[in-house]
Amino acid sequence: MKRDFIDLWDLSPGEIWEIVKKTRRVKEEPQTLGKPLAGKFIALIFTKPSTRTRVSFEVGISQLGGAWSFMQEKELQVARGEDVKDTARTLSRYVDGVIVRNHSHTWLRELSRYASIPVINALTNLSHPCQILSDIYTLYEAFGEGIKELKIAYVGDGNNVCNTLLVGAGMLGLRLFVATPEGHEPNAHYYAKALEFAKESGAQVELVHDPHEAVKEADVVYTDVWVSMGEDSKEIDVFRPYQVNEELLSHAKSNVRVMHCLPAKKGQEITEEVFEKHADFIFTQAENRLHTQKTLLSFLFREPQA
Ligand code: CP
Numbered sequence: 001m002k003r004d005f006i007d008l009w010d011l012s013p014g015e016i017w018e019i020v021k022k023t024r025r026v027k028e029e030p031q032t033l034g035k036p037l038a039g040k041f042i043a044l045i046f047t048k049p050s051t052r053t054r055v056s057f058e059v060g061i062s063q064l065g066g067a068w069s070f071m072q073e074k075e076l077q078v079a080r081g082e083d084v085k086d087t088a089r090t091l092s093r094y095v096d097g098v099i100v101r102n103h104s105h106t107w108l109r110e111l112s113r114y115a116s117i118p119v120i121n122a123l124t125n126l127s128h129p130c131q132i133l134s135d136i137y138t139l140y141e142a143f144g145e146g147i148k149e150l151k152i153a154y155v156g157d158g159n160n161v162c163n164t165l166l167v168g169a170g171m172l173g174l175r176l177f178v179a180t181p182e183g184h185e186p187n188a189h190y191y192a193k194a195l196e197f198a199k200e201s202g203a204q205v206e207l208v209h210d211p212h213e214a215v216k217e218a219d220v221v222y223t224d225v226w227v228s229m230g231e232d233s234k235e236i237d238v239f240r241p242y243q244v245n246e247e248l249l250s251h252a253k254s255n256v257r258v259m260h261c262l263p264a265k266k267g268q269e270i271t272e273e274v275f276e277k278h279a280d281f282i283f284t285q286a287e288n289r290l291h292t293q294k295t296l297l298s299f300l301f302r303e304p305q306a
């Protein structure tokens with residue numbers, strides 16, 4: 001049966017750990033996976049800009065022996081109203097997998113329902129699972145099994161990255177404190193899923209409004225843009241107390257690590273000073289998208305066991 005990756009919960013917690021642990025070897029020895037995509041062709045369909053996700057997938061597919069084609073959705077007939085299910089059924093006859101960056105999560109779920117090939121979410125309005133899978137690897141690489149003891153704080157907008165981080169923490173038994181302004185909390189469904197997973201995993205997931213409370217004694221502080229793609233007219237003044245700056249970080253542990261999925265809007269969610277001080281970790285986080293997605297691709301496209 002084909003495997004999709006639309007939300008983190010399309011993998012089990014055990015499968016996520018398997019991918020995370022394998023990625024360490026993939027990073028150290030890039031040839032370790034061989035060429036599991038040899039003879040396979042992947043379509044990348046994007047409606048929104050992308051640097052990291054697009055390029056890391058294109059490079060990763062090539063390194064795994066596969067071929068790809070990048071298409072903007074506006075160049076396809078879906079942009080003129082073709083049914084998503086017809087697009088899904090057509091692509092399934094030509095290609096071996098599809099990687100989609102699209103605004104509507106519902107549209108992507110519909111595509112995956114009618115596609116007989118693996119569908120990977122490269123970001124929607126609600127979810128960014130490839131990012132968080134990779135971020136979990138970055139934390140594992142830095143902290144090993146100590147990852148479960150960390151206090152992780154996310155401050156800023158309760159957006160797609162925040163929703164997915166909540167679910168990741170819930171699934172894997174992590175300790176996550178999320179601070180957002182009122183009215184900008186993460187999506188209720190993703191929060192409920194995180195709490196449901198937390199009952200099994202023992203995770204601690206807390207939503208607060210006070211950024212200092214979230215950051216207090218934190219080992220890791222994560223932020224993302226206040227205005228996501230597709231939200232161009234958003235009012236940002238309410239987010240100012242959530243800026244990751246030296247004052248906010250003075251409440252965290254002295255050896256705090258700062259994470260940002262990028263792209264960053266310096267002067268808004270993070271100061272230039274903090275960004276540069278933590279640039280090495282932030283760009284390691286960006287680099288790890290390549291290694292983790294290669295492991296993910298080899299997992300989703302592995303031949304069925306006899
Ligand atoms: N973090 C991330 O997904 O970056 P891009 O928008 O550049 O792909």
Ligand code: NVA
Pocket residue numbers: 123159160161224225227228229261262263
């Ligand atoms: N929340 C951001 C993430 C970009 C990778 C956005 O959706 O624009």
